[in-house]
Amino acid sequence: MTPIPAPRLTDPKAFGRVAVLMGGTSAEREVSLESGRNVLEALRARGIDAQPVDGIPALVEALVAKRFDRVFNILHGNKGGGEDGTLQGLLEALGVPYTGSGVLGSALGMDKIRTKQVWLSVGLPTPRYARIAPNADAAATEAAVRAAAADLGLPVIVKPSCEGSSVGVSRVFDAAGLAAAVALAARYPGELLMEQLVVGGEYTVGILGDVALPSIRIVPAGEYYDYHAKYQAEDTQYLCPGLDGEAEATIRALALAAFRAAGCTGWGRVDVMRDAAGNNYLLEVNTAPGMTSHSLVPKAAGQVGIDFEALCWRVLETSLPREAATP
Numbered sequence: 542m543t544p545i546p547a548p549r550l551t552d553p554k555a556f557g558r559v560a561v562l563m564g565g566t567s568a569e570r571e572v573s574l575e576s577g578r579n580v581l582e583a584l585r586a587r588g589i590d591a592q593p594v595d596g597i598p599a600l601v602e603a604l605v606a607k608r609f610d611r612v613f614n615i616l617h618g619n620k621g622g623g624e625d626g627t628l629q630g631l632l633e634a635l636g637v638p639y640t641g642s643g644v645l646g647s648a649l650g651m652d653k654i655r656t657k658q659v660w661l662s663v664g665l666p667t668p669r670y671a672r673i674a675p676n677a678d679a680a681a682t683e684a685a686v687r688a689a690a691a692d693l694g695l696p697v698i699v700k701p702s703c704e705g706s707s708v709g710v711s712r713v714f715d716a717a718g719l720a721a722a723v724a725l726a727a728r729y730p731g732e733l734l735m736e737q738l739v740v741g742g743e744y745t746v747g748i749l750g751d752v753a754l755p756s757i758r759i760v761p762a763g764e765y766y767d768y769h770a771k772y773q774a775e776d777t778q779y780l781c782p783g784l785d786g787e788a789e790a791t792i793r794a795l796a797l798a799a800f801r802a803a804g805c806t807g808w809g810r811v812d813v814m815r816d817a818a819g820n821n822y823l824l825e826v827n828t829a830p831g832m833t834s835h836s837l838v839p840k841a842a843g844q845v846g847i848d849f850e851a852l853c854w855r856v857l858e859t860s861l862p863r864e865a866a867t868p
């Protein structure tokens with residue numbers, strides 16, 4: 542593995558006054574609050590002057606009053622959730638440094654279909670898919686769904702293009718199941734993504750700075766990594782590193798290439814499926830991954846000796862100007 546460079550800063554005061562931005566109004570509010578509390582505690586334990594801020598309007602008020610020098614963004618989700626590029630644009634406009642990806646990477650990462658289009662255009666592997674545009678005409682939607690399923694072949698997975706946490710996701714094994722899967726995904730705004738189901742192992746690769754952390758193999762006790770398995774179940778198994786030798790090096794290199802191709806920087810997580818023949822397929826990139834007790838980036842960082850406090854410090858360093866990285 543590429544060696545992880547030493548932290549860039551040693552003095553906690555050098556970060557100035559840090560807003561830990563959490564909560565917000567997205568469906569992932571509760572997860573974000575838990576992540577945020579953990580991050581706040583870790584930064585303070587390292588002597589950093591960090592304060593919690595709940596949601597973007599409160600942040601704007603505090604920034605106008607010049608109460609903070611930088612933002613640790615741990616909001617999750619779209620629509621004012623802080624992970625979709627809008628917050629990043631606001632902070633760029635105000636000239637306030639922040640952690641993680643910029644406008645482009647954040648916005649693209651929130652849209653699974655467009656992320657896949659970018660990956661395919663640079664030759665990176667992702668499951669074959671069809672885009673189902675929202676259409677008030679039920680008969681037209683049904684025809685589009687049937688044509689897409691015929692082209693892709695069953696089984697498929699149906700998901701909203703712009704959600705997270707496995708909400709609205711279902712697997713479809715026979716034509717009779719298509720309508721219900723589409724109806725469920727269509728409860729969420731935007732386009733639907735119908736994708737070939739990859740039968741095999743599920744992996745995720747955390748990215749920290751310019752390094753891909755060891756992969757994690759996710760083994761849910763149920764059928765797949767649904768909302769319950771992500772946040773509630775205690776019986777999901779996480780194996781880290783998820784692979785060894787050449788296969789592990791390959792999946793890490795692929796994840797890093799996918800992260801960069803999607804315009805992402807700083808830190809994040811790339812989800813990958815691997816079929817029985819060992820072919821990798823990219824699913825999506827997450828630009829503000831969870832930092833809860835169940836979360837995956839902290840597990841992967843721990844595997845290479847970066848504990849939770851050190852991880853938060855390094856993520857905060859992603860808000861420093863990039864050129865300062867060269868000693």
Ligand SMILES: Nc1ncnc2c1ncn2[C@@H]1O[C@H](COP(=O)(O)OP(=O)(O)O)[C@@H](O)[C@H]1O
Binds near residue numbers: 743
């Ligand atoms: N093409 C696919 N083949 C097999 N499983 C999939 C596929 N796409 C998604 N899944 C399963 O559904 C879960 C959620 O899908 P994902 O694309 O990562 O969206 P999100 O995590 O944003 O809800 C994945 O963690 C995986 O378990």
Ligand SMILES: [Mg+2]
Binds near residue numbers: 706812825
């Ligand atoms: Mg995912």
